[in-house]
Amino acid sequence: MSSSVLATVISNGQEDLLKEWVQQQIQAEGMRRDLIKVEELTAQSREFLQRFQGAVGSGDLINIRSIAWSPVLESISDLSRQRGRMGFTPTETALFVLSLKAPLTRLLREAHKDDPIKFIDEITVVGELLDKLGLYTMEVFLQSREEVIIRQQEDMLELSTPVVKLWDGIVALPIIGTLDSARTSVVMESLLQRIVETGSEIAIIDITGVPTVDTLVAQHLLKTVAAARLMGADCIISGIRPQIAQTMVHLAIDLSAVTTKATLAEALKTALQRNGMKVVSSSAV
Amino acid sequence: MQERIPILQMGMVLLVTIQVDMHDRLALQLQDDLTNKISESGAKGVLIDISSLEMVDSFIGRVLANISSMASVLDAKTVVVGMQPAVAITLVELGLSLNGVMTALNVMKGMKLLERE
Incomplete structure (x- = not known):
C-alpha cells in the first residue's frame, strides 16, 4: 500500500520534514517575513x-472531502482566512501547502531508492493530493475576501x-452613490419611517452625491416622492447638477410634478417659507 | 347585520376612521355609504383616517381613489391621512399613486388642509 509508506515516511522523518519545509517557506520568493514570525510559521506548519x-x-x-481529511481542511481554511486578513497575496497563501511538495519528494526518493517505478507512482499521488489542498486554500482565500x-x-x-432633521417639520435625505433598486427600498423605508416619527411635512432629497x-x-x-406624498409629506429634490439636468431633459424624464x-440651501429656504418661517439677519430685527 | 365603517359628521366635514381590516365588501359598502352621506349632508370635505390600516391590496387602493373622485364629483374634497410607510410603498409599487387625492400626516393636519381649501 502506497499510503502506508507515505504515512511511515512522514512519521519517521517528521522533524527533518518540518525543518526543511519551514526553510523552504522562508526562502521562497516573496515570503512576507514582515507579516509573520518564524516561530509562528513553525507552529502552524507543525500543526x-x-x-x-x-x-x-x-x-x-484521493478524496480530500472525506471525513478523515476534515481536520486538515479546517486548519487550511483557518490559515487561509488569517492570511487573507493579514494582507498576504494569493500566491503567498497557496505557497504554504505547495512548498511541502519538495521536502516530501525528497523523503519519498530516499524511501524508494531502488524502485523508481514505485517512486514515480507515489510522487504522482502526493503531487495530486497537494495540488488539491492548494486549490482548496485558494478557494477559502477568495471566499473570505468575498465575505469582506x-x-x-x-x-x-x-x-x-x-435621514437628518433640519428643522421642525423638515427632514433631509442626502443620497450619496448610485441609486439601485435595493438601495432605493432602504432609502424609501428609512425616509418614510422618519417622516412618521418626526411628523415632518417636508422632505428634502439631496442628490448632490449621485454621480x-x-x-x-x-x-x-x-x-420615493410618490410614497412620501401618499403619507402627506411634500418632497423637494435638490442638488441637481447642470450635467444631470441636461441628461434628464435628454431622457425626457418628467419632474414637473416635483x-x-x-x-440644498435653496431647498431649505423654500421649505422654511412653506412652513411660514423666514431667516433674516440679526441686524435687520 | 353586517359590519359597517362609521361615518361621523363634524360640521361640513365627514370623518371616516378605518380601524378594521378592509375587505372588499366592506370597502364597497363604505363607498356606497359615503356617497349617500355626502349628498344628504352636503358636506364639503371628507377625511379618511387610515392610520390603523396595516395592509392594502390593489382593490382597496383603487376604491380609495374612486371614493375621492366620486366625492369631488359631489363637490367635496377628500383628504387621506395617516398612511403607514409600508402601505405607501405597496401602493407606489402597485402603480397607484392616488393622483388627485390630498394627503396629510395626521387628522389634525388633514383638518387644517380642508379648512384652507
Whole structure:
C-alpha cells in the first residue's frame, strides 16, 4: 500500500520534514517575513503536518472531502482566512501547502531508492493530493475576501442613508452613490419611517452625491416622492447638477410634478417659507 | 347585520376612521355609504383616517381613489391621512399613486388642509 509508506515516511522523518519545509517557506520568493514570525510559521506548519499525517494514515489519498481529511481542511481554511486578513497575496497563501511538495519528494526518493517505478507512482499521488489542498486554500482565500466585500457593501448601505432633521417639520435625505433598486427600498423605508416619527411635512432629497441619473434612478426617485406624498409629506429634490439636468431633459424624464432646487440651501429656504418661517439677519430685527 | 365603517359628521366635514381590516365588501359598502352621506349632508370635505390600516391590496387602493373622485364629483374634497410607510410603498409599487387625492400626516393636519381649501 502506497499510503502506508507515505504515512511511515512522514512519521519517521517528521522533524527533518518540518525543518526543511519551514526553510523552504522562508526562502521562497516573496515570503512576507514582515507579516509573520518564524516561530509562528513553525507552529502552524507543525500543526498542519500532524493533521496531514493523521489524514494520510487513514489511507484515503484521493478524496480530500472525506471525513478523515476534515481536520486538515479546517486548519487550511483557518490559515487561509488569517492570511487573507493579514494582507498576504494569493500566491503567498497557496505557497504554504505547495512548498511541502519538495521536502516530501525528497523523503519519498530516499524511501524508494531502488524502485523508481514505485517512486514515480507515489510522487504522482502526493503531487495530486497537494495540488488539491492548494486549490482548496485558494478557494477559502477568495471566499473570505468575498465575505469582506459583502459585509462592506452592507455597511455602506446602512451608512449611506441617514435621514437628518433640519428643522421642525423638515427632514433631509442626502443620497450619496448610485441609486439601485435595493438601495432605493432602504432609502424609501428609512425616509418614510422618519417622516412618521418626526411628523415632518417636508422632505428634502439631496442628490448632490449621485454621480449619474438615468431613467431607472429617476424612476426610483419619483417612486420615493410618490410614497412620501401618499403619507402627506411634500418632497423637494435638490442638488441637481447642470450635467444631470441636461441628461434628464435628454431622457425626457418628467419632474414637473416635483419641486426641484439647485442646492440644498435653496431647498431649505423654500421649505422654511412653506412652513411660514423666514431667516433674516440679526441686524435687520 | 353586517359590519359597517362609521361615518361621523363634524360640521361640513365627514370623518371616516378605518380601524378594521378592509375587505372588499366592506370597502364597497363604505363607498356606497359615503356617497349617500355626502349628498344628504352636503358636506364639503371628507377625511379618511387610515392610520390603523396595516395592509392594502390593489382593490382597496383603487376604491380609495374612486371614493375621492366620486366625492369631488359631489363637490367635496377628500383628504387621506395617516398612511403607514409600508402601505405607501405597496401602493407606489402597485402603480397607484392616488393622483388627485390630498394627503396629510395626521387628522389634525388633514383638518387644517380642508379648512384652507
